[in-house]
Amino acid sequence: MGSISRRRSPVHKVVIEADRCSSEEVRKIVSGLPFLQGLAEADLIAISARFRQIGFAAGRTIHLAGSPAGRLSVVAEGTVKLLRPTLDGHDVLIDFLNRGEFFGNLTGAPGERNSESAVAHTSVCLLAVGVSVFHSILERHSSIAVRLLALTAQRLNGAHDMIRLLSARPVERRIASALLRLSERLGQPGTEGNLIQLPLSRSDVAEMVGTTAETSSRVMSRLEASGIIETGRRWVSIRDRDKLVRAAKG
Amino acid sequence: MGSISRRRSPVHKVVIEADRCSSEEVRKIVSGLPFLQGLAEADLIAISARFRQIGFAAGRTIHLAGSPAGRLSVVAEGTVKLLRPTLDGHDVLIDFLNRGEFFGNLTGAPGERNSESAVAHTSVCLLAVGVSVFHSILERHSSIAVRLLALTAQRLNGAHDMIRLLSARPVERRIASALLRLSERLGQPGTEGNLIQLPLSRSDVAEMVGTTAETSSRVMSRLEASGIIETGRRWVSIRDRDKLVRAAKG
DNA sequence: CGGGGGATTGACGTAGCTCAACCCGAGTGG
């Protein structure tokens, strides 16, 4: 069936030198941010100037849960993952954030603490502002708060979706739902179905749906054997969305 | 051990006639809303006037997931539960909302749809505004958006906590965590430890942590036998928080 | 070429889902 044996990961690889993003596009990215739409050109330029860029190599920790939330960060390039530590030590993978999505201190309130750890899943470039600066921006341009509110409500919605997903009981249902969710958020239609644009290991999936890497491997092998997905080392592509939806229902 | 045999539920019972809340306190409640703090007296009064009160008897559906999100509602009295329908039909209990908490269309954007069903868990009194009115309030008093943003960020935080909780694996851990969460949000210190101020059945707990009513019953019996909680028909009280925390760790 | 991280696969034991019977307490209607 089809051409399964694609050797290399089809996921586009993000490479950024350790401490720099490509400088030229910063302004463009900032201006393109969803929560800054509708501002006057002059304001946009002023605001852009307040963001600093920071790069992280894949795997580096951006900040730890519990640390003081000193800034708001926006993903300019690459993927960040948010992890929340459990009471018994290890981490739960809460979400992946891609270009344009933000994390850290959303409200501009001083004294907050990060409630999750942020880790560079690929190498990433971030645009960041300190809380106090961000707070003053919010005060000045209140329309931003309205837009941020909408985006945060959307994120809340996504989190509730995750909660729903996690209460499904046969693990296969959880995994199928998780893959659907990811492919909706990050999927790119291509020749071979819908590739999830993100390096995604079995353990990543496991940490997302609350199971073990072994079980996740078994389930995904099964899904692949049924022609529902196509997968390799750290990548997954949806081959038959309808069947995947059916698997998510049970 | 102690006086287990408390016959009647110690949870304070909310009774409201079917279609009305006690009218007098509406203004007071609206003025006390966290996201309206700091407004001028005159504005507060004007805004209060836009809220209408609606009562629901326990068990009635306030709105269904998928229906047009025509208003923002605030809980004035009683408890509302939010349910999200799963792909295979039944519902997942996402959260309980008590006095002062809001649900529905947070952003004032027209055309949105409710992403979860809201059900009166006890009899409730709601204060509601239509989206368009709410939108105009937001436009006019932008500080409200900033506060709403903070509250929504907090809710997002709570949802992420729920996600973490749900990935814990022995069911006992999930249930212990869920009870802790509830008691932090709703607990009231009393003679017999920390009572969760909310009618809470075994199935409620089950729907929250993604298990069955039977298992939840077994686990809670075990917890009671170990002197960790005290529980009866639709109520739960924490007797030994430390041990409960230990149970949540595993 | 060697090392390491990702993935697969097997064997085994148990947590917990399912089905089912049963009890109890609280409303409700006569």
Add this chain to the structure above:
DNA sequence: CCACTCGGGTTGAGCTACGTCAATCCCCCG
């Protein structure tokens, strides 16, 4: 005020999904 009913809770007996431990393989990268 009693009887009935119904929803909530408990408990038991299987059966299986899946967690655990362990061995092996295979890319990828240095």
